[in-house]
Amino acid sequence: MSDTERDVAVFLDMVDEDRELLNRGLVLEGLRISRALGGELRALRRSGDEPPVEEVAERAATLLEAEGRPRLVILADTDRGRELAPFLAHRAGTQAVVGVTDILVGQAGGSSEARPCIGITYVKPVCGGQLEQELNYREGSLELxxxxxxxxxxxxxxxxxPGDSVGKVAEVCSPGTKPGGRRKARVAVIAPDFRTVDIVHARRLVAAGLGAQDTEVFRQVHELAKLLEASLGATRPMVDDGILPKERMIGRTGKSVTPELYLALGLSGSPHHVAGFQGAGRVLAVNMDQRAPIFGFADAGWVADLRDVLPHLIDLITQHRNAGEPGSERHEST
Ligand SMILES: Cc1cc2nc3c(=O)[nH]c(=O)nc-3n(C[C@H](O)[C@H](O)[C@H](O)COP(=O)(O)OP(=O)(O)OC[C@H]3O[C@@H](n4cnc5c(N)ncnc54)[C@H](O)[C@@H]3O)c2cc1C
Structure with a gap:
């Protein structure tokens, strides 16, 4: 093992939002780990114009190699950090682990008795934050x-x-760096398909509860969702009964969603379910029981039977669309 293989490098971005806090956090975290490994803390800094990400990765990798390869490189999990990490990992011949929340440093099997290799475990949330995964790199890999x-x-x-905490700071792009030739260009933004998009990203959601489990009612819920270009979500009993798959379940043990429009159909509004749509914009509810708790969380609610309401609603929207009234244009998604 070379001396630098106990070092930690942090990537300080001088452009990110919250950069001061993030960079301070990076330095403190890098310091903690480099001390535990018995190495030094180094920094790469990007503060200039924005060359293509491949170019930033190339420069960063060259700088890392020039100083001797460190054991670990840490970037902040910002948009810029997430964009750069896989490019840098590819260039450095390793893989990136994104979104870690903790880095545990402890003794593990050693490559030599005199200089044991200290194990590092990376912790990251998975399954929508319900579980934590622990990951280790194969010994000898650059960890990023x-x-x-x-x-x-x-x-x-x-x-x-401490003021002298960072050993060497290398500028990846300094002020005045000229952006290189762009190798990528944005051609078009393709909206996600509302039928298949992960409901976490849905702009409109129609959520079906047990009050919509009847086959004909559920068919109409589907039709309404299609007309509104909304994704379908469900309460837990609808998933337990096999009416919709688990990835469509909203709530404390399901997914947390943040659509602009949340249409709650035939669901009571249990705390377990409501916890999943706290971040929604406008919430509309239909329930035949006027005491249903969902009305307490809705911007507007209708005490009505879905069997009566849905055919009318579908008819009205269809007529409105067919008449080509202002605001009735469909936004096709691919
Ligand atoms: C540990 C734990 C975790 C859980 N996690 C979740 C979770 O993540 N997500 C989740 O959703 N649930 C979760 N649950 C279950 C939760 O507690 C509720 O049981 C569930 O949300 C209720 O689903 P529902 O609203 O579809 O059914 P119900 O509570 O039975 O409500 C059905 C509603 O439909 C109305 N209705 C019936 N027929 C019609 C009709 N024709 N027209 C109009 N309205 C009608 C009724 O008035 C009623 O209000 C969890 C439970 C536990 C114990």
Whole structure:
């Protein structure tokens, strides 16, 4: 093992939002790990114009190699960090682990008795934050991770790094760097398909509860969702009964969704379910029971039987569309 293989390099981005806190968090985290490994902390810094990400990755990899390959490179899990990490990993012949929330450093099997290799475990949330996954790199690989903003900010709030904490700072792109020739261009933005998009990203959601389980009612719920170009979500009993798949379940043990429009059809509004749409914009509800708790969370609600309401609603929207009234244009998604 070379001396630098105990070093940690942090990638300081001088353009990111919250950059001061994030960079301070990176330095403190890098310091903690490099000390535990018995190495030094180094930094790469990008503060200039925006060359293509491949170019930034190329420069960063060259700088890392010039100083001797470190054990670990940490970037902040921002849009820019997430974009750069896989390019840098590819260029450096390794893989990136994105969105880690904790880095655990401890003794593990050693490559030599005199200089044991200290194991590092990366913790990241999976399954919508319900579970944590622990990951290790194969010994000898360059380890490269992006660290969650929340983890860096709480680290930063614990204190200031000592002034001389970073050994070497290398400029990846300094002010005045001329952007190189762009190798990519944005041709078009393709909206996701509302029928297949992960409901976490849906702009409009029609959520069906047990009150919509009847075959004909459920068919109409489908039709309404299609007309509104909305994705379908469900309560847990609808998933338990096999009417919709688990990835469509909303709530505490399901997914958290943030659509602009949330149409709650035949669902009571249990706390377990409501927890999943706290971030929704406009919430509309239909339920035949006027005491249903869902009305307490809705911007507007109708006490009605879905068997009566849905055929009318579908007819009205269809007529409106066919008449080509202003605002009735369909936004085709591919
Ligand atoms: C540990 C745990 C975790 C859970 N996690 C989740 C979760 O993540 N997500 C989740 O959704 N649930 C979850 N649940 C279940 C939750 O507690 C509720 O049982 C569930 O949300 C209720 O689903 P529902 O509203 O479809 O059914 P119900 O509560 O039975 O409500 C059906 C509603 O439909 C109305 N209705 C019936 N027929 C019609 C009609 N024709 N027209 C109009 N309205 C009609 C009724 O008035 C009633 O209000 C969890 C439970 C536990 C114990």
């Amino acid at each position: 991770v992006t660290m969650a903003r929340s983890a860096l900010i709480s680290e930063a709030e614990r204190g200031l790094p």
